[in-house]
Amino acid sequence: MATPSSKKTLMTLYSTGDCVYAHRVRFVLEEKAMEYQTIDVDLARKPEDLAELNPYNQVPTLVDRDLAIYESVLVMEYLDERFPHPPLIPVDPISRAKVRLALLRFDRDWFAPLFQPGFSPAQVEAAKEVVRSGFASLSTIFAQQRFLFGEEMTILDCALAPLLWRLPMLGITLPAAAQATTAYMERLFALDSFQRSLTSVEKAMR
Numbered sequence: 001m002a003t004p005s006s007k008k009t010l011m012t013l014y015s016t017g018d019c020v021y022a023h024r025v026r027f028v029l030e031e032k033a034m035e036y037q038t039i040d041v042d043l044a045r046k047p048e049d050l051a052e053l054n055p056y057n058q059v060p061t062l063v064d065r066d067l068a069i070y071e072s073v074l075v076m077e078y079l080d081e082r083f084p085h086p087p088l089i090p091v092d093p094i095s096r097a098k099v100r101l102a103l104l105r106f107d108r109d110w111f112a113p114l115f116q117p118g119f120s121p122a123q124v125e126a127a128k129e130v131v132r133s134g135f136a137s138l139s140t141i142f143a144q145q146r147f148l149f150g151e152e153m154t155i156l157d158c159a160l161a162p163l164l165w166r167l168p169m170l171g172i173t174l175p176a177a178a179q180a181t182t183a184y185m186e187r188l189f190a191l192d193s194f195q196r197s198l199t200s201v202e203k204a205m206r
């Protein structure tokens, strides 16, 4: 019989059905085969405790026992350290630094203009072209290796997959020559963990 002390406390993810950043975290949680519960936040009427847990009052916010952690990249890193299998961050310092720098660049140059407020329509259009040509030039990498950082999946792939999923919604079409990127994208989408990460809103995006 379960005693109070043996009861498992599920992690709680504050998420929305369409948030590209929360999608990253859902993907990592599924890749790690974690059990968790989701609080589906209505951003127009946020639950009061969200601001207590996260001073920025945003999703994704993950609560793991006494810890509330936010910022999708920090949450992905925390999950990888707390649940090391399968590993999603390389072990050597130089590779780790490279992965972190790439995440920073993708967030600033690709995600921010497309998913953050404060950008003009012209900046958004310019960012779409940057993303389209960026994924096209990554084709040379995907022609040689299965994932962005090598043969194993990393948090870089977990960060990019939700953007790739949203390309049709954003009106971004990959050029025909970017076949290897398209194959990479299909490989990610075919993963059980990715399929499980999708909310009903996201399922309807494609």
Ligand SMILES: N[C@@H](CCC(=O)N[C@@H](CS)C(=O)NCC(=O)O)C(=O)O
Pocket (backbone or CB within 6 Å): 016, 018, 019, 020, 021, 022, 043, 057, 058, 059, 060, 070, 071, 072, 073, 115, 116
């Ligand atoms: N840099 C943050 C961005 C999170 C973010 O922008 N979340 C949006 C939803 S996709 C949000 O909570 N917006 C409501 C608000 O800022 O008040 C991350 O990577 O987690």
